[in-house]
Amino acid sequence: QVQLVQSGAEVKKPGASVKVSCTASGYTFTAYTIHWVRQAPGQGLEWMGRINPNGGDTNSPPKFQGRVTMTRDTSISTAYMELSRLTSDDTAVYYCARERSGTGEDSWGRGTQVTVSS
Amino acid sequence: QSMLTQPPSASGTPGQRVTLSCSGSSSNLGSGSVNWYQQFPGTAPKLLIYNTNQRPSGVPDRFSGSKSGTSASLAISGLQSEDEADYYCAAWDDILNGLVFGGGTKLTVL
Numbered sequence: 001q002v003q004l005v006q007s008g009a010e011v012k013k014p015g016a017s018v019k020v021s022c023t024a025s026g027y028t029f030t031a032y033t034i035h036w037v038r039q040a041p042g043q044g045l046e047w048m049g050r051i052n053p054n055g056g057d058t059n060s061p062p063k064f065q066g067r068v069t070m071t072r073d074t075s076i077s078t079a080y081m082e083l084s085r086l087t088s089d090d091t092a093v094y095y096c097a098r099e100r101s102g103t104g105e106d107s108w109g110r111g112t113q114v115t116v117s118s
Numbered sequence: 119q120s121m122l123t124q125p126p127s128a129s130g131t132p133g134q135r136v137t138l139s140c141s142g143s144s145s146n147l148g149s150g151s152v153n154w155y156q157q158f159p160g161t162a163p164k165l166l167i168y169n170t171n172q173r174p175s176g177v178p179d180r181f182s183g184s185k186s187g188t189s190a191s192l193a194i195s196g197l198q199s200e201d202e203a204d205y206y207c208a209a210w211d212d213i214l215n216g217l218v219f220g221g222g223t224k225l226t227v228l
Contacts, residue, residue: 035217044120045155045163047219060216061216103172104165104169108162111162
């Protein structure tokens with residue numbers, strides 16, 4: 001069955017970077033876009049960007065441009081999201097989700113808790 | 119502040135039909151489709167409706183979606199206690215060139 005398995009929880013200090021992984025199984029990794037979405041405590045969902053594993057092209061909203069880097073390793077069906085210059089506002093659960101054009105994000109990882117604290 | 123506007127809360131009684139709203143602009147809902155997600159506390163969102171009115175396999179037909187202009191709606195008929203959750207709308211924004219979410223509606227089944 002389709003699975004997106006994310007890396008474990010992280011605790012980081014302000015100014016540091018964090019890299020979250022998302023390993024896909026049960027489908028052809030390059031056939032689906034991977035989206036990254038985060039959710040701060042008690043808040044709603046916020047889109048951070050997407051990567052097309054077939055080619056590696058990415059896009060992200062202005063808020064995260066220059067601070068987020070999305071990559072992938074097709075040999076191990078894994079996508080990565082790295083967020084730099086962390087602040088306490090980046091404390092959130094980070095999700096990856098797959099999407100095939102026009103069909104919505106139909107499978108999600110369980111989320112990775114990232115805590116930024118001095 | 120979210121680019122899509124949802125009421126923070128809604129409620130209904132078992133068996134009732136409830137409608138959740140999502141309001142946007144010409145650059146998102148006005149120019150494309152909408153997706154809806156259901157989220158229970160401590161769990162990942164689940165796709166409920168895609169492409170405005172399509173249900174993924176396994177989603178009961180009690181859930182339906184529609185859109186008119188720059189507003190969208192999610193209707194839940196035959197409300198059940200297990201429908202108590204947070205519901206989010208999302209759409210592609212042509213100006214932002216990215217996905218935008220509503221702030222979410224917390225649905226309470228009384």
